[in-house]
Amino acid sequence: MAKDKKTMDFENPELYINRELSWLQFNERVLSEAEDETNPLFERLKFLSISASNLDEFFMVRVASLIDMINAGYKKLDIAGMTATEQLEAVLGTVHDFVDTQYRIYNEKLIPLLKENGLLICSDEDLTDKEKNYVDRYFDEYVYPVLTPMAVDSSRPFPLIRNKTLNIGSLLKKKEGKDDVDFATVQVPDVLPRILEIPGKGDVRKVMLLEKVIERNIKKLYLNYDIITSAAYRVGRNADLSIDEDEAEDLLKEIEKQIKRRQWGQAIRLEVPAGIDKKLLKLIAKELGVEANEIYNIEGPLDLTYLMKMYKLDGFDHLKEHSYIDPQPVPEFEGSDNIFEVIRRGDILMHHPYQTFENVVRFVEQAAVDSDVLAIKQTLYRVSGNSPIIAALAKAADNGKQVTVLVELKARFDEENNIVWAKMLEKAGCHVIYGLVGLKTHCKITLVVRREEDGIKRYVHLGTGNYNDSTAKQYTDVGLFTCAPAFGEDATAVFNMLSGYSEPLGWNKLSLAPLWLKDRILDLIKREEQHALAGEPARIVAKMNAICHKEVIAALYRASSAGVKVDLIVRGICCLRAGVPGVSENITVRSIVGNFLEHSRMFYFENGGSPEFYCSSADWMPRNLERRVEILFPVEDDKLRKKMWHILETELRDTEKAHVMNEKGIYVKMQTPGSDAEKINSQKVFGDEARVASKKRGADSRVFIPETNPKI
Incomplete structure (x- = not known):
């Protein structure tokens, strides 16, 4: 055309x-x-x-x-x-x-x-005299000792107000003396609960916010002054770290130094109550250097x-x-205590949080104590506060195993946490890598090298989400266990590249950013375009968090123009416009916002009737494809491919939590309340299916998948 x-x-x-x-x-x-x-x-x-x-x-x-x-x-x-x-x-x-x-x-x-429904967030006028007395006693006993009111005058400059803290500013006048107006501020302490529940026996439970408790008792902080006016305020600051890695002699120390500066970055947002006194607002805004907008x-x-x-x-x-269930057991692992034996039977694809993340934790824990395991290698981007995986890695090193861990110190807002883990792992005897200069290592991969009767075998876990047992209960992700030799060879090459300067000449199964992954994605899209032009089956279904890479979007536009049907499931940022005549009329974009945060990256390419399936740690963004270490990996087992298709196909049919982009670039929710159309909530569907699958037993129940596309 x-x-x-x-x-x-x-x-x-x-x-x-x-x-x-x-x-x-x-x-x-x-x-x-x-x-x-x-x-x-x-x-x-x-x-x-x-x-x-x-x-x-x-x-x-x-x-x-x-x-x-x-x-x-x-x-x-x-x-x-x-x-x-x-x-x-x-x-x-x-x-x-x-x-x-x-x-x-x-x-x-x-x-x-x-x-x-029996819950009231109180202000002063909502309290009885008895309740007011309770609030005041609470202030005197628990709040007052923690507060540090700070005056501003010629000898005491305006204090540094920390990022995201809640503060109360006051204009004051001495009870006796000059008519000068003074300013003072006090931080609402974040070491105390912000919600104070007030005891009572009525039908309505009352709670009061901590700043309201302080405002009610503000005079106790400034005994020799009359309070002209008081108001809460909150400042947001530039918190993006700026690190010159080439000049930094010690990356860990440089990041530690920058973290301390984060609280004092340029003020870029000031939140105040709508009725704040104009003079008080002008003073705070001037001192913080914020503009009217x-x-x-x-x-x-x-x-x-x-x-x-x-x-x-x-x-x-x-x-x-x-209606959302707790994470369910993975059927393949039920009834067996030996995780390596289970993986040897065949590849396993897990769908979190519907299926438990515990098997990933157990994979590392078993490797740590297995006498036949020689080495464990893992990348860590974000981990939980009390990570069992960190504990297992430390134990493995203590047991004499070779443990190599890449801890990405530059994971935004997790820098401090990761520094703590890195130091702990080093102290335990692990070989710790702090990422690569100029790049973030965002891929999720674990390699366990094990000595067995028939020689050395390599077990690999690849995932779309972090090794974080806490967020694994809230984020949707997929993870693959395999001991296929080709994956093991590639995993070894990945860690050799990360720990040294060994760049492989080629890859068996994996595609890595920043050197190969973008071209691989562009090639896969181009191949669908060529199939369409040749009159062969051509379709792309891609699920990710964001897409804003111009080359990739342009490639999708060309594929759409050639007749390729493209269905995108993009949770967040999407710079592509769907439904533009002659450009993207064959492209649909939907976003699912539900109880769980959609985080998995999954891709389907029809390939002329021979479909291929991939998962990845990478979104289709410049930072992922050009400035990070990321991995794209294929899923090749037929049962697992059916499972992937079922996930994608169900999300494309979601009517309750899906928002679809129209030709104006505006998202419209699929189903309005009260509609008689069939209602499908994909997250609930997956939860129900995980529960059914966990109850099944037997060799033919390794994966429970409703048959939705027999040709795959």
């Missing part, structure tokens, strides 16, 4: 969506779950909290990056043809509207429903992340979602 020249100009910025605005659309989808009346009330609180937490990180990293670009005079246009200044203006305008929507939902929807006047409590603490209050289980 002939296309006009303008339509086929894949450099046209109108064909692309700005990355930052696309991310904000994702957060709007999260927020929409807080407004969705079909969700239980406390789940709605949770989604509102998540939207607030997401926004904090967005400011600390992405908005901060735009400001840095502007300050540096950066002139290069983004994928959508916008300058950094244009992006910042668009972002801040969108965020102001977003925050207004957050608090409209909070004030008009959720607070009244909480009260109806960086000030957010809030109709409610600052920092809605406190709602996650509310979610955990006892006594409200009836207002929470209970």
Whole structure:
């Protein structure tokens, strides 16, 4: 089919969506779950909290990056043809509207429903005299000793206000003396619970926020002063680390130094109550150096992340979602204590969190104590606070095994945690690598080398998610166990490349970024285009967190123009425009926002009727394909391929949690409340299936998959 020249100009910025605005659309989808009346009330609180937490990180990293670009005079246009200044203006305008929507939902929807269900977030006027006495005693006994009010005058400069802390600023006047107005500030201590539950016997449980407790007793902090006005405020700062790795003599020490500076980066957002005194606001804004468009006047409590603490209050289980089951056993491993014996029977694909992550932990733990295991090698990007995998690796080294661990020190906001683990592993006798200069090592791979009767055998785990036993209960990911020799050889080559300068001449199964993976993806897309042009079956189904790589998007546009059907399941950022006539009319984009965070990267290529399936640690973004060590790996066992297809196909049929991009680049939820159409919640489907699979036994029940595509 002939296309006009303008339509086929894949450099046209109108064909692309700005990355930052696309991310904000994702957060709007999260927020929409807080407004969705079909969700239980406390789940709605949770989604509102998540939207607030997401926004904090967005400011600390992405908005901060735009400001840095502007300050540096950066002139290069983004994928959508916008300058950094244009992006910042668009972002801040969108965020102001977003925050207004957050608090409209909070004030008009959720607070009244909480009260109806027996929970009241109190202000002074909601308290009886007895309750006021309780609050005041609590302040005197627990809060007052912790507080450090800080005055500002000629000898005491404006204090450094830490990133994301909640503070209360006051204008003061001496009771006796001059008419000068002074300023003082006190931090709301984060070492105390933000929610104070007030004892009582009524039908309504009352809670009060810590800042309200302090504001009620603020006069006790400034005994010789009259309080003219007081108000809470919260500052967000640039928290993106800037590390010159080439100049750093010791990367670990340099990152430790930069972490300490993170709390004091440039102020880029100031949140204040809507009714704040103008003189007080002007003083705080001036001292922090924020502009008018960086000030957010809030109709409610600052920092809605406190709602996650509310979610955990006892006594409200009836207002929470209970249809999602706990992680279920993986059928292949049931009835066997020897994890290596099970893997020798055949490849195993696990779908977390529906299936437990415990087998991955057990894989490392068994290797640590198995006398036949000679070596363990693993990459660690993010791990839990009390990681059993870290403990197992340390134990393995203590048992005399060769343990090599790559701990990525540059994992954003986990730097401090990873430094602690790296030092502990080194002390235990592990060989620790701190990542590669100029790159983040984001791939998830474990290699266990074992001595067996027929020689050395290598067992490999590859995953789409982190080796974090905590988030593995909240994120959807897939992981593959295999002892196929080709995978073992490639895994050995990966670790040799990471630990030294050994770059393999070729790979058996794996494709790695930053050197090979992008070209592999482009080749796979190009192959589908060629199949379509030849009249052969051609289709791509790709599931990931984000897509914003211009070359990859242009390749998908070309494939779509050639007739390839492309279905994208993209949780977050998507810079591709779906449904553009002559360009992307064969492309669909959907985003699933549910109880679990969709994190897996899975890919299907029809390949003229001989389908291929892949999983990866990488999204289709420039940082993943060009500035990180990532892995793409194939899934080749027929049963596992059916399992992958079932996952993808079910998510494409999701009607309850899927939002689909229309031709204007706007996401529309698949199903409106009350619709009579068939309702499918893919996450619930997978949970139910995992429960059924865990109950099955026998050789023919290694994988339970409803038959959805017999040809695969």
